[in-house]
Amino acid sequence: MATLLIAEHNGTELAPATLSALTAAQQIGSDITVLVAGANVKAVADAAAQCSGVGKVLLAEGDSLAYDLAENLSELILSVAGEYSHIMAPSNSVSKDAMPRVAALLDVGQLSDITAILSDAQFQRPIYAGNAIATVTSNDAVKVITVRAAAFDKAAATGGSAAVETLAAPADSGLSSWVNDELTQSERPELTAAERIVSGGRGVGSGENFALLEALADKLGAAVGASRAAVDSGFVPNDMQVGQTGKIVAPSLYMAFGISGAIQHLAGMKDSKVIVAVNKDEEAPIFQVADYGLVGDLFDVLPELTEKL
Amino acid sequence: MKVLVGVKRVIDYNVKVRVKSDNTDVDLSNTKMAINPFCEIAVEEAIRLKEAGIATEVIAVSVGSSASQEQLRTAMALGADRAILVETEDTAEPLTVAKTFAKLMADEGAELVILGKQSIDSDNNQVGQMLAALTKRPQGTFASNVSVEAGHVAVTREIDGGLRTVKLALPAIVTTDLRLNEPRFAKLPDIMKAKRKPLETKTFADLGVEVKQHIQLDKVEAPAARQGGVKVGSVDELIQKLKDEAKVI
Incomplete structure (x- = not known):
């Protein structure tokens, strides 16, 4: 058994999610190779080589790998796939894009977003937005897997001394090309990566009032989220939506203000470690999942909280 | 240009999911079903392309049980010209669905296939990418503009x-x-008209699609229930709990 782990990185640093996926890989077997792909990512490969339990690092650099185009990245993975029983990646927008291509070209199924490893072929993964947990067994010789990073502890980023081997970058597919990026210029962390989230619902009343949430978020170093009701009411854009059809989050601290707690919202945040709910209505369903509930007017609570923290 | 659009019948996103007592699957009996929300957005995008004079024909395709006809009729009420149901009583795996779309894409000579990024039941997020790989075509996943x-x-x-x-x-x-996009609602006259639009039924055998079980479902369980905690009486008490008890701030 041998595992190929596709590293997540931002071009210069190895993402923490890679370390979580490494823990998952270690639960399957000890023969682990990390693949680092990008335009100029030698530093990332060197960092991967330091991680505990990594046997070998494959470094592929080239223009065809610069913008994570799935057509090229999947070809790269396929070019080395033959040597591995498990091909894994932390679940992110790059792996979600490329890994199913790898699976299809190997004529195997893919196990998406696994949260537990029961054996080298049996896994658990959330279905129905986490409202049910499926135990599944892969019948395929090669298992293509994406890993939900939040479900695994991070492996140590030090202690290893793997060799770095260079791999040829694939030729560009000629089918797709990068045009431009518009990356969010926000001082606040990204919703799906945030350790703390401050979220607002219909009770916030307007887009302007979200400033109250932003003030608290800045105090806490938190991201700002919203319920579907707040999005549908036009207070905030869609990409802030936490819920079944929005972002699925699991921060250490989730603070819900003026959110009643509809099923579809709970599906997106109920795996948070600590949930705080502030709502005027003491019967609101959000209190059934909140570790700490405060019945009160969010317009009183928010400024007081922001001031006292 | 012809546009193929995928439509999956799933549990309505507002309905609470119940796991069967024998843990074999979720219980969908007497449950409100609907078009998968991401598929609804796919249908809307295809219709807008037709309205803009870019798409010549919009074909809605579903792989599922005969009950999926209901969702295909909805897609036609929204504006799809015709529909194809590839009927199966078993749950089709993403790779099988991708192979089915690959065959239909070739048969129909479709130049654009629009699918939801994932269905809200199995949450796989695979079919579009697999289809692109099988047909050796490029993909634009998780689209917010087309x-x-x-x-x-x-x-x-x-x-x-x-x-x-x-x-x-x-x-x-x-x-x-x-x-x-923001999907429209079907209007009553369009719902009536959709009943007369063509809906063709095929099988995997008709299309020559090989069905193989890659991943078997062993068990489905409810997630560990979250226990409601305590109510606090003031902001001060909340801060104290978060600091000393939960240790998250």
């Missing part, structure tokens, strides 16, 4: 950290994200 130009489609994708626009040679596969 713009068809001569021979190409520009797709703005939702990636971690923001947006990325890519240009794809046609034929291409696009999967939808939430921000792509």
